[in-house]
Amino acid sequence: MPPRSGRVWRKRRLPFGSTAGRAISRPWSTTTRPLRSSVGKCPRGLRFCATMPPMSWRRKIEARMREIVRRDEKITREVWDRDAAITFFDGIGERYKAEYIGEIPEGEEISLYRQGDFVDLCVGPHLPSTGYLGEAFKLMNVAGAYWRGDPKNPQLQRIYGTAFGSQKELDQYLFQLEEAERRDHRRLGRELDLFHLGEEAVGSVFWHPKGWTLYRTIEAYMRGRLDAAGYQEVRGPLLLDRSLWEASGHWENFRENMFIAESRDERVLAVKPMNCPGHVLIFSNRLRSYRELPLRLAEFGSCHRNEPSGALHGLMRVRGFIQDDAHIFCTEDQVTGEAIACCKLLLSIYRDFGFEDVEIKFADRPTVRVGSDAVWDRAEHDLKAAVETAGLTYTLNPGEGAFYGPKLEFHLRDALGRQWQCGTVQLDFNMPGRLGAVYVGEDGARHTPVMLHRAILGSMERFIAILTEHYAGRFPLWLAPVQVVVASITSEAADYAAEVARECGAAGLRVELDASNEKITYKVREHSLAKVPIMLVVGRREAANRSVALRRLGGKEQEALALGEAVARLKEEAAVAWSS
């Protein structure tokens, strides 16, 4: 299962901790341009900010930064003796910084950078003078951050900012942020009446008719692809006995995040946080033969995870969600072929949804894991071999594998250039054994199958959020919840409009009729705002010669078409052509 967050975009929101912090407390220091500060969690910048009225000082700090930039002070590097540095920073009350220096490994230089009367610890390197920062920067926001990223440590205030080589680039970036806000799926979800989230079910989605139509369209498409790819769909129970989760290792690793339900008897049940144990039970319900392998079990599996409240974010991170999950039980020999087929299927599906730019990452063993190193060695080797054989390039994501096996992560780039991890293919030599899955091999002996976990869209909820933002709510025709609105110009054309709508419906198009008592300009505006791809406008003229005026979303022109031709054409346009 992929992590369900993962906005890689934040790479561009640069930690300004040190820079802005210095501007508040003391003269000024330095920075590189653009500000790719490697010391993101600079303690000095954070410490005193804690008592700072959050946003109100932003302008003052910025103004002060600009002053320092204009002074164009020279920046010089100094190497200090460790103890002297600690004493110095302790002496000026920089407790955190002194602590930090104490932990710099022996043999590494303690480098300080000086500008004017200000000196600070930094690995550097720095540009020659403060003027190099330029003025194309902006402080963005302030938020708490744990000292050294550990929740056990006190939280300090971190200032975020961003900097570019020119004002033009900065403006462009700021515009992109605004664009992201306009596309925010939470906002579009409301505006397009797709879903809502409420206090009555924190972290779960109330799907409205239009949102659920979109959901079902995606699900139907996926079913078609899975059937064609040799998967068999199953459905497992939502509540499963505690003992199963103990056997799978989830109880130990994720108990805090599981919803527990009590039953009438002494049994403790858990609402399933994932589908694999259920699929293993289906596999193991009878003795399996090697002839049945590879056995591909797919499920639109409903999962619940008690995510920390602060992690919840629209549809991107919810407590109740549906995974497009599957588990492939196979022999060791079949692993490579199956993994390759998975990769191809995933990429083809992403193309159909409009994602051409996909990055594959290989995530290897995490610190907390089950299984021996020998088994991990084999799993990592086999999975890597599969991607390579498929002729795909990948990058490494060390230590990010699942606790039971390494995984391939599929990151999609959206229209705004942001990356989202959706699919994963995970190779698992551990779970089948832990849960006692076996098959009878050609040799008549019992063997433990290998299991491939894979999700393509990840969570349906999150994928719909990504799709919504990718298309800014203007879904391609095959996905649009309402594909066509038939709008009448006068009430005289209302009967004909109803007939047009019926024809569209009969052709399988998702159509709405607007015969309301409004001007056509008003209707055009309404349905344009609702981002309906096609409007068929009919007035007296069209009613008389049985035609329609076809208007596309955002278009200025209309096309006059015979009714039958328009319907046939739209039907064809709305059909999904699978990528190979």
Place this chain on the structure above:
RNA sequence: GCUGCCGUAGCUCAGUGGUAGAGCACUCCCUUGGUAAGGGAGAGGUCGAAAGUUCAAUCCUUUCCGGCAGCACCA
């Protein structure tokens, strides 16, 4: 979960220690209008919840709930 901020009509937001307002949306009426807002009227709120301070709380205090941003987490 942590830190900070926020919570007033369906939505976006004004506002005040003496129980509240706008625009849009909604309902009704007039209007039958040819491609992004025709006109009028009406209805709609226990001001997130509970305690406290006060003669009096939507406003001040505390706690809780929810949201937002970041952190941490993400099988």
